[in-house]
Amino acid sequence: MRAESHLFAGVAVFFLGTDAVYAWLAREPAGVAALTVSCLMSAVIAFFCAMNHRRKGGRPEDAPDAEVRDRAGRIDFFPPESAYPPVTAAGMTLMAIGVVYGLWLFLIGCGVLLGGVSGMVFQFARVSDGADG
Structure with a gap:
């Protein structure tokens, strides 16, 4: 999950920079709000991926010499149907x-x-x- 957290953090930084330039040049509130929300949503995903990596550690598929059988066994808890x-x-x-x-x-x-x-x-x-x- 480390690579994913860096990817989404980069997307959040891109949206932040784009938001700042757009706010300065366009001065239009709808576009600024959309870019701000996009930045915050990608930052939330980056935070989730980083915390998942910190809590669970590296995944087998992140290793360069990983094989399919390295991921065998129980993966995680998946809840049943819910109301x-x-x-x-x-x-x-x-x-x-x-x-x-x-x-x-x-x-x-x-x-x-x-x-x-x-x-x-x-x-x-x-x-x-x-x-x-």
Whole structure:
């Protein structure tokens, strides 16, 4: 994951530089916002890859003399089906509709979205690196 973190950090720096030049020359808020969000999103991916590399170490496929069999065995924990992604989508939909129809619906959507996101985050909080489910 080290190579990926450097790649996305480079993309973030590119978007930061482009954003600064665009903000100076164009003075147009929509483009500046889009470039800023692009910089932040690539920085988040770079941070995730760097932390994954720090936590799990190097991968077998990163070694120059790696073979396919080096990656054999258990790779990681993959969660089974979950009901929380549809709940999260429903909460986001209610929030979007609430922008049009009223604050009350927006607040209900915030509650549903909070429940869905917290459910996804904490659903497998007790799962350790070596245990299933």
